[in-house]
Each structure stands twice: as structure tokens, then as C-alpha cells.
Amino acid sequence: MSQNTRVFLVDDHAMFRSGVRAELGQFVDIVGEAGSVTEAIEGIRAARPDVVLLDVHMPDGGGVGVLTGVSGAVPDTQFLALSVSDAAEDVIAVIRAGARGYVTKTIDAAELAEAVRRVAEGDAVFSPRLAGFVIDAFRDTKDVPSFDAEIDQLTPRELEVLRLLARGYAYKEVASELFISIKTVETHTSSVLRKLQLSNRHQLTRWAVDRRMI
Amino acid sequence: MLYSVCWIVLPPREEVDPSPAMVRRSRVVIALILIVGSAVTGLVWTATQADVLAPATVALIGGALIWRQATDAQRSHWWRMSRLSLMSTARHARLRLIAGIALVLVGGSLVLPWDNLSAVRDGLLAVVVTIVGMALITGPWWVGLITELSAERAERIRAQEREEIAAKVHDSVLQTLALIQRNSGAPREVTRLARGQERELRALLYGGHDTSGNFAEGIRVAAAEIEDSYGVNVDSVVVGDAPMSPSMNAVVGACREAMQNAAKHSHASSVSVYVEVEPTAVVAYVRDRGVGFVLDEIADDRQGVRGSIIGRVERHGGDVSVSSAPTGTEVRIRMPR
Numbered sequence: 001m002s003q004n005t006r007v008f009l010v011d012d013h014a015m016f017r018s019g020v021r022a023e024l025g026q027f028v029d030i031v032g033e034a035g036s037v038t039e040a041i042e043g044i045r046a047a048r049p050d051v052v053l054l055d056v057h058m059p060d061g062g063g064v065g066v067l068t069g070v071s072g073a074v075p076d077t078q079f080l081a082l083s084v085s086d087a088a089e090d091v092i093a094v095i096r097a098g099a100r101g102y103v104t105k106t107i108d109a110a111e112l113a114e115a116v117r118r119v120a121e122g123d124a125v126f127s128p129r130l131a132g133f134v135i136d137a138f139r140d141t142k143d144v145p146s147f148d149a150e151i152d153q154l155t156p157r158e159l160e161v162l163r164l165l166a167r168g169y170a171y172k173e174v175a176s177e178l179f180i181s182i183k184t185v186e187t188h189t190s191s192v193l194r195k196l197q198l199s200n201r202h203q204l205t206r207w208a209v210d211r212r213m214i
Numbered sequence: 215m216l217y218s219v220c221w222i223v224l225p226p227r228e229e230v231d232p233s234p235a236m237v238r239r240s241r242v243v244i245a246l247i248l249i250v251g252s253a254v255t256g257l258v259w260t261a262t263q264a265d266v267l268a269p270a271t272v273a274l275i276g277g278a279l280i281w282r283q284a285t286d287a288q289r290s291h292w293w294r295m296s297r298l299s300l301m302s303t304a305r306h307a308r309l310r311l312i313a314g315i316a317l318v319l320v321g322g323s324l325v326l327p328w329d330n331l332s333a334v335r336d337g338l339l340a341v342v343v344t345i346v347g348m349a350l351i352t353g354p355w356w357v358g359l360i361t362e363l364s365a366e367r368a369e370r371i372r373a374q375e376r377e378e379i380a381a382k383v384h385d386s387v388l389q390t391l392a393l394i395q396r397n398s399g400a401p402r403e404v405t406r407l408a409r410g411q412e413r414e415l416r417a418l419l420y421g422g423h424d425t426s427g428n429f430a431e432g433i434r435v436a437a438a439e440i441e442d443s444y445g446v447n448v449d450s451v452v453v454g455d456a457p458m459s460p461s462m463n464a465v466v467g468a469c470r471e472a473m474q475n476a477a478k479h480s481h482a483s484s485v486s487v488y489v490e491v492e493p494t495a496v497v498a499y500v501r502d503r504g505v506g507f508v509l510d511e512i513a514d515d516r517q518g519v520r521g522s523i524i525g526r527v528e529r530h531g532g533d534v535s536v537s538s539a540p541t542g543t544e545v546r547i548r549m550p551r
Contacts, residue, residue: 128486135490166451167499168486204545
């Protein structure tokens with residue numbers, strides 16, 4: 001790529017922003033940052049970045065607040081959620097609000113840069129934990145009558161890809177394990193993401209609610 | 215009649231109702247219907263005793279109106295106001311006082327001089343009427359007292375919670391930060407401390423999994439222990455859960471051993487654990503990106519892989535496969551449920 005990916009940082013901790021800036025600076029162009037939801041909405045509308053690195057937990061709405069705040073205004077911008085929280089309901093909520101992926105803050109710089117690049121190209125990014133959540137959320141779909149089987153169920157192949165991701169495989173490793181190309185792996189993960197966002201299966205909501213109850 | 219009296223005297227708990235306004239309104243209507251209905255029935259039923267029932271009914275309706283006109287919120291509001299400035303509530307208080315006294319007097323003066331009844335009944339009526347009057351006069355004070363008591367209790371619970379969290383933060387986060395400062399030269403130790411603390415704090419903030427004693431919790435605990443003892447990241451993802459059983463115990467033990475091997479020998483900085491509980495079986499994968507090993511080259515006296523992983527799982531009817539290359543190792547465990 002001749003031109004670096006333009007990245008916008010949203011996190012209410014200035015220290016974390018400067019840390020990411022220092023780590024990612026060599027891989028991408030940081031075109032702006034914001035420490036609050038309103039600041040982020042304005043900044044993203046103005047800067048029109050390729051990728052927004054979005055903190056999930058912030059005062060006044062958090063990552064979901066930013067996603068709904070800019071919805072539609074920046075069609076070419078992709079969102080990658082980055083959070084310390086790995087609570088299932090947070091993860092699922094931000095993905096369903098439109099984020100293209102979810103990674104935890106313990107990710108190392110090279111992996112994060114790779115995730116940013118992937119999201120910028122329109123692919124989905126699944127951390128092992130997110131893959132685990134999705135498998136969990138879509139489990140037992142065969143027993144339950146669904147409104148739209150096309151969207152409310154994962155294909156065996158998609159499930160296979162997700163399981164490998166949950167086991168800590170990189171996309172490249174998934175591809176060689178399943179004897180498919182990386183492009184095909186990306187197609188599968190993107191369609192899983194689409195299903196996760198579109199599915200209005202009752203269980204998906206109930207599943208998230210149940211997790212909150214625990 | 216008795217029911218409506220009780221219903222009026224016991225203050226309603228409107229705040230907890232889903233639609234307070236509607237419920238309140240309908241309650242007032244029901245109350246009035248009950249009171250008027252019973253009064254009318256009483257009057258028609260015994261015309262001879264009308265001069266007893268009429269004043270009693272008047273007293274009851276009056277009392278009911280005074281009680282019902284004030285919702286819980288209003289009462290507590292008045293109470294709060296009265297503590298701020300006596301002047302602003304003097305009017306309400308005086309009105310209530312006058313109404314109560316008037317009712318007691320009216321009821322009493324109409325009932326007491328009537329001497330055809332026996333003395334016992336006279337006394338009983340007088341006592342009841344007086345009690346109602348007293349309740350009306352001192353009612354607001356009682357309501358205020360109760361409101362204040364519950365507010366105080368809520369405040370005490372809040373303070374207790376705050377203290378508890380402060381204590382937890384002190385015991386965990388502050389201690390860890392102190393340790394990190396002291397070990398700032400040793401990155402591995404700092405990572406270990408930070409990971410352990412992160413896990414603890416996460417459990418505190420997002421609520422621990424209250425499935426203690428179950429299989430998924432067993433895997434998480436094992437992963438946490440390995441993380442703590444060897445200073446490597448162990449990312450555990452568990453899908454589903456199952457109650458503990460001897461065979462599940464074997465899976466946890468084998469996973470623990472596999473994690474420990476990866477942490478000790480692979481030189482990898484992180485270990486991935488993925489466990490899925492399926493309807494008929496449990497599958498577990500422990501994977502690292504370390505240096506790998508060759509199973510056949512391990513000396514016969516080393517029991518880690520053969521005994522603690524393969525032997526243990528196979529004794530319980532499961533099977534294990536180990537694949538290892540210089541790019542990493544993965545142990546797969548499958549155990550029927």
C-alpha cells in the first residue's frame with residue numbers, strides 16, 4: 001500500500017491514546033484522537049479516517065454511542081473496537097452497532113497494526129475471545145425455529161473457521177489448516193460478522209442479557 | 215368496611231408500581247366506592263342505627279380523603295420541607311390538624327350522647343373514634359419518621375458498599391501497584407502482576423462467573439494459576455459449561471498440565487486455551503507458538519505428557535492428540551460426557 005491507513009483514536013484515557021500512538025505510529029497515520037463521545041463524533045465526521053480505533057467503555061454512551069452518533073455520516077470509515085472489557089454483552093453490543101472487529105487492549109503492536117489493516121480493507125477481525133462468544137451465541141440454533149435460517153445460523157464451514165480462530169490461529173494458519181486461501185477465510189469471517197449484525201434471533205439478545213445477569 | 219379502613223390507613227407503595235399515577239387514581243376510586251357503598255348499605259340495612267353509622271361514615275370518609283390526598287412522595291416531600299422551613303408547611307399541617315380534630319369532635323359528639331346502647335358499646339365506639347382521630351393528627355409525624363428511617367438505612371447501605379469497594383481496591387490494586395513499582399526492572403514479573411490484577415479486577419467489576427465448581431470455572435482457574443506461576447499470558451476461551459465429574463476433572467487436569475508444559479518449555483510468551491462443551495463431548499485445545507518438541511524423544515521417566523495428559527484422559531475414555539512442530543505445539547483433548 002503506497003498510502004498509510006488513516007487512523008482515528010477514541011479512548012477516554014489520554015495515556016492509552018499516547019501509548020497506541022507511539023506503538024502504531026510506524027505502521028499507520030494517526031489523523032486525530034478524541035477523549036469523549038461528542039468529541040469523537042465531531043472529530044470522525046471532520047477527519048473521515050479509514051479506521052477508528054474505538055474504546056468500548058467511555059462515559060456518555062461509550063463505543064456504541066459513537067457508532068450510533070456517526071451512523072451513516074462516514075460510510076467509508078471502518079470501526080475496530082479496542083477494549084479491556086471482555087464481557088460478552090459489551091463485545092456483542094459494539095459489534096451489533098456496526099464495529100468490524102473487536103480486540104482486547106493486551107494485543108501487541110504488530111497484531112494491532114495487522115488488525116487495523118484488515119479492517120481498513122473491509123474484513124472482519126475476530127479475536128479468539130470474540131470467536132468464542134459468537135460460537136456460544138449461535139449455538140443450538142438447529143433446535144430453535146428461526147425467522148431467517150440464512151442469517152440466524154452459521155454454516156459448518158464458518159463454524160470451523162471460528163473454532164480455529166478461538167483456538168488462537170491466525171488467518172494464515174486457519175487457511176493452511178483448512179486448505180483454503182486467506183481470501184476465503186476472510187470471506188467466511190465477514191459473513192459471520194454480517195450474520196452477527198443482522199440476525200434478530202431472539203436467543204442472541206437473550207444470550208447477551210443472560211450474560212449480564214450472571 | 216374494615217378492609218377499606220385498613221386499606222386507607224396503610225400507606226400505599228406507589229413508587230414501586232409500574233404505572234403509579236393510574237394505579238393511584240384507580241385505587242382512590244375503588245376506595246371511595248367501597249366507603250360510600252358500605253356506608254349506603256349500612257344506612258339502608260339498619261335505618262334505626264343510622265344515627266350511629268352516619269357519623270362514623272362521615273368520620274371515615276373525611277379521614278380517607280385526608281389520607282389519600284397525600285401520596286407517599288408528597289408526604290416525604292412535606293416532611294423534608296418542614297425541616298427546611300416550618301413556615302411553608304404550616305398551612306398543610308394546620309389544615310390536617312383542624313380536619314382531624316373536627317372529625318373527632320363531630321364523630322364523638324354525635325355518638326357519645328346516644329345512651330340507648332350498652333355502656334360497653336359506647337366505650338368501644340368512643341375508643342375507636344378517638345384512635346382514628348389520633349391517627350389522623352399524628353399520622354404525618356409517623357410517616358415522616360418512617361421515611362427518614364428508610365432513607366437513613368439506604369444511606370448506610372451505600373456507605374457500606376463504598377467502604378467494601380475501597381477495601382477491595384486497597385487490598386488488590388494498590389498492593390499490586392506497589393509491587394510493580396518495586397519490580398519495575400523485571401518486565402516478566404510486572405506482566406505477571408498486571409495480568410493477575412487485571413483478572414481480579416475484572417471479576418470484581420464485571421461480576422465473577424457464579425458457576426464455581428463447574429467445569430468452565432475449573433479451566434479458568436487452572437489458566438489463572440499457570441499465568442501466575444509462570445508469567446505467561448494464558449488466553450482461555452470457554453464455550454458452554456458442564457457440571458464437574460471425574461472425567462471433567464481429568465480434562466481440567468490434563469489441560470492444566472498441557473498449559474504448564476507450554477509455559478515451562480515452549481518459550482512462547484502466550485498460550486491459547488479453547489474449550490468447547492458439546493452435547494455429547496468436551497473438546498479442549500491448548501496451543502502455543504513455541505519451539506515444539508518430539509513426543510518420541512521424551513525420556514521414558516518423564517511423565518508430563520504421557521502420564522498426566524494422555525494417560526489421565528484415556529483412563530476416563532477420552533483421547534488425546536499432540537501435534538508439535540518448531541512453530542508451535544497443540545494438544546487436543548476429547549472426552550465424551
